Amino acid sequence: MMILYWHPASPYVRKIRIAVQLLGLAGRFEMRDADVNDPGDPLRQQNPLSKVPTLVRENGSALYDSPVILEYLDHLAGGGCIIPRExxxxxxxxxxxxxxxxxxxxxxxxxxxxxxxxxxxxxxxxxxxxxxxxxxxxxxxxxxxxxxxxxxxxxxxxxxxxxxxxxxxxxxxxxxxxxxxxxxxxxxxxxxxxxxxxxxxxx
Amino acid sequence: MMILYWHPASPYVRKIRIAVQLLGLAGRFEMRDADVNDPGDPLRQQNPLSKVPTLVRENGSALYDSPVILEYLDHLAGGGCIIPRExxxxxxxxxxxxxxxxxxxxxxxxxxxxxxxxxxxxxxxxxxxxxxxxxxxxxxxxxxxxxxxxxxxxxxxxxxxxxxxxxxxxxxxxxxxxxxxxxxxxxxxxxxxxxxxxxxxxx
Incomplete structure (x- = not known):
């Protein structure tokens, strides 16, 4: 499972959640609450900027910010879905x-x-x-x-x-x-x- | 000629200027000074965010922010140059x-x-x-x-x-x-x- 560090108020996270549904990828993610201001939050180990969304892939590597995650989701779905190729x-x-x-x-x-x-x-x-x-x-x-x-x-x-x-x-x-x-x-x-x-x- | 709205202090502009040189595209750009705080600067007609860098293509359409411009430059140079394909x-x-x-x-x-x-x-x-x-x-x-x-x-x-x-x-x-x-x-x-x-x- 991939891990998506998130917060319910973030519009940048909302973009990811919408894309995950549109691309049929929902089953591959676990959502993890993040407090971007908490120095002890594991988010900081994944993203030095301490921002959500941050995606941790199955191989353990992290991706951010939201445009990069969206391109990765598009890639997982085969490409050319939410980011046109033309x-x-x-x-x-x-x-x-x-x-x-x-x-x-x-x-x-x-x-x-x-x-x-x-x-x-x-x-x-x-x-x-x-x-x-x-x-x-x-x-x-x-x-x-x-x-x-x-x-x-x-x-x-x-x-x-x-x-x-x-x-x-x-x-x-x-x-x-x-x-x-x-x-x-x-x-x-x-x-x-x-x-x-x-x-x-x-x- | 494409037009690059720029400012000499901007590190985001610097990324573009380096890429232009690396990709051999220098002859295709005209640099135009921009004052992001001046409501009368023509930059505002091209980019509502009034940020540099903003690139105006030969067909008159504008591109921003710097990651998008860099992807466009990579595309102009054939692709896979400064943004790997793999x-x-x-x-x-x-x-x-x-x-x-x-x-x-x-x-x-x-x-x-x-x-x-x-x-x-x-x-x-x-x-x-x-x-x-x-x-x-x-x-x-x-x-x-x-x-x-x-x-x-x-x-x-x-x-x-x-x-x-x-x-x-x-x-x-x-x-x-x-x-x-x-x-x-x-x-x-x-x-x-x-x-x-x-x-x-x-x-």
Whole structure:
């Protein structure tokens, strides 16, 4: 069995869980709770960055971060499933993934501003910088939502997890201002049962 | 001509510049200075995250982040050059890249603590969290430096840029405490002329 270090709040873990279901690989994984802030957590022996998701393969070697794990899952499933082989489609999917992961990174930094700092220690210029990345990413995606047909690719999976994270941590305020993304999100949720099965929680 | 939005201080840009030289693609790029904090910079039209490196292809479509651009460069060069095709070697290289990029991300957040905050606004628990990622990454790499023979892969390129960034921003203090990495770094620099040609500066 492979081991997936996870946390129920992580949108990056959610990407992996969705891919595992889409690719029919669920039986090959054991989920292991990880506390990224606990120096004694065995996660740290597997990933010096102490991040989830981290995947430990059957041969004992670890893989991270989430794009690398997703490529490995795609490889296990035969390749070309959630990462297209054809170059134009492949790079479009990888770029969309990078855009959504980058927006998720900015979301995480916004949360850390609350988690790690007193109100006096928060800095508007930093908050605005991160919020601007998210706003521009969502507006760009609203202008041209990605296609959604057949097997979702890593970019589409990342977008669904980004929007789900906005729901989870930021009260879904993106919905009113981004109606086309809202429709896209509903269509993704209807097409991918694993999405509803992985709604984030604080754990 | 493709356009590469860049900044001379960015270690992520440095990865791209090294790969461009290694792959013999230098003649196909025009470098364009970018100010990631300037709302009027054309970079923002190409990448909503306003990050460098961002590559604009000849057909006008943009690619990011650095791992995606590196895969595209590898593709342009025929494939299998800086990202091995054989699965075990490929995932080892991608994991090493993720580890070094993750340590670079932590380095960047440490710098931002200085750039964006007064001393009173800095938080030791946050600084320690980022510093711990870097320390554990370097110690893990010191225990088993990667192989270095033939064409460098994306993981090795990322490691060299991580160590170079420690020199640039943190005064090279890693050298004394990580002698095997120091030797690895010197061997990389000797083997890859593009490394010395891309020493970071504040611009």
């Amino acid at each position: 170059p134009e489609a492949r790079f479009a999917a990888l770029r969309l993934q990078a855009l959504c992961d980058g927006a998720l990174d900015a979301n995480y930094l916004l949360m850390c501003e609350d988690w790690y700092r007193t109100p006096e220690q928060r800095v508007a210029r930093w908050v605005d910088k991160q919020a601007g990345k998210i706003e521009r990413a969502l507006d760009t995606l609203e202008a041209a939502p990605p296609d959604l047909s057949g097997m979702p690719n890593v970019g589409q999976i990342a977008l669904a997890c980004l929007l789900g994270y906005r729901d989870f941590r930021f009260d879904g305020t993106w919905r009113e201002t981004h109606p086309r993304l809202h429709a896209w999100y509903d269509a993704f949720a209807a097409a991918v049962p694993a999405f509803a099965a992985t709604i984030p929680s604080s754990g | 699965p075990e070697a490929r995932f080892a290289a991608l994991r090493l890249q993720a580890l070094c990029d993750g340590a670079l991300d932590a380095n960047y957040l440490l710098m931002c603590e200085d750039w964006y905050r007064t001393p009173e606004q800095r938080v030791a628990r946050w600084v320690d969290k980022q510093a711990g990622k870097i320390e554990r990454a370097l110690d893990t790499l010191e225990a088993a430096p990667p192989d270095l023979s033939g064409m460098p892969n994306v993981g090795q390129i990322a490691l060299a840029c991580l160590l170079g960034y420690r020199d640039f921003r943190f005064d090279g203090t890693w050298r004394e405490t990580h002698p095997r990495l120091h030797a690895w770094y010197d061997a990389f620099a000797a083997a890859v002329p593009a490394f010395a040609a891309t020493i970071p500066s504040s611009g």
